[in-house]
Amino acid sequence: EVQLLISGGGLVQPGGSLTLSCAASGFTFSSYAMNWVRQAPGKWLEWVSAMSASGSSTYYGDSVKGRFTISRDNSKNTLFLQMDSLRAEDTAVYYCVKASSGWYRGSWFDSWGQGTLVTVSS
Amino acid sequence: QSVLTQPPSASGTPGQRVTISCSGSNSNIANTYVHWYQQLPGTAPKLLIYRNDQRPSGVPDRFSGSKSGTSASLAIGGLRSEDEADYYCAAWDDSLMFGGGTKLTVL
Numbered sequence: 001e002v003q004l005l006i007s008g009g010g011l012v013q014p015g016g017s018l019t020l021s022c023a024a025s026g027f028t029f030s031s032y033a034m035n036w037v038r039q040a041p042g043k044w045l046e047w048v049s050a051m052s053a054s055g056s057s058t059y060y061g062d063s064v065k066g067r068f069t070i071s072r073d074n075s076k077n078t079l080f081l082q083m084d085s086l087r088a089e090d091t092a093v094y095y096c097v098k099a100s101s102g103w104y105r106g107s108w109f110d111s112w113g114q115g116t117l118v119t120v121s122s
Numbered sequence: 123q124s125v126l127t128q129p130p131s132a133s134g135t136p137g138q139r140v141t142i143s144c145s146g147s148n149s150n151i152a153n154t155y156v157h158w159y160q161q162l163p164g165t166a167p168k169l170l171i172y173r174n175d176q177r178p179s180g181v182p183d184r185f186s187g188s189k190s191g192t193s194a195s196l197a198i199g200g201l202r203s204e205d206e207a208d209y210y211c212a213a214w215d216d217s218l219m220f221g222g223g224t225k226l227t228v229l
Contacts, residue, residue, distance in 0.1 A: 044221070045210055114166055
């Protein structure tokens with residue numbers, strides 16, 4: 001069974017930083033692209049960032065480009081999202097999501113973590 | 123405002139068939155697959171339909187998907203109270219786009 005356990009969410013002040021971690025199990029982590037998807041309160045889903053299976057390719061949405069950094073440690077089956085210069089509009093539940101293949105483009109998202117709330121407020 | 127347009131709400135009574143639409147354009151739906159996700163209240167989304175009309179194992183055949191041109195649809199037959207959820211379509215454009223979501227109410 002695929003499990004994606006997220007840690008690192010919480011309250012942070014505007015301009016601050018936070019790192020999310022996603023510990024994966026139940027599949028061959030190094031064979032699949034991984035994603036971060038967020039959902040602001042009462043809003044729809046937004047694809048935030050992605051990384052290919054090997055880590056050689058990344059994607060960032062326009063709203064987070066230059067502020068967020070995705071990374072992965074295939075030896076530890078863990079995905080990360082480093083979030084800097086946080087803004088109030090980054091407040092959302094962040095989901096760690098497994099792609100259906102090693103390349104995120106064109107894939108679908110077949111397993112989702114439980115989500116963690118990130119609140120940016122003073 | 124999402125690139126993929128869904129009705130904000132839909133409803134039906136138990137046993138009914140309900141259809142949720144997802145409207146896009148030639149740059150997304152017309153040229154790629156559409157996927158559907160179900161988000162039960164207070165939970166993470168779950169893959170419901172992939173590649174327009176494929177069901178992952180464990181998804182009942184009451185759920186079906188279709189696509190034609192720049193639009194796609196999710197149909198739910200034999201509606202049950204546990205189907206009450208938000209439903210999102212998704213398709214690739216320059217990036218992955220999600221629809222705005224449809225809240226399904228079972229009356």
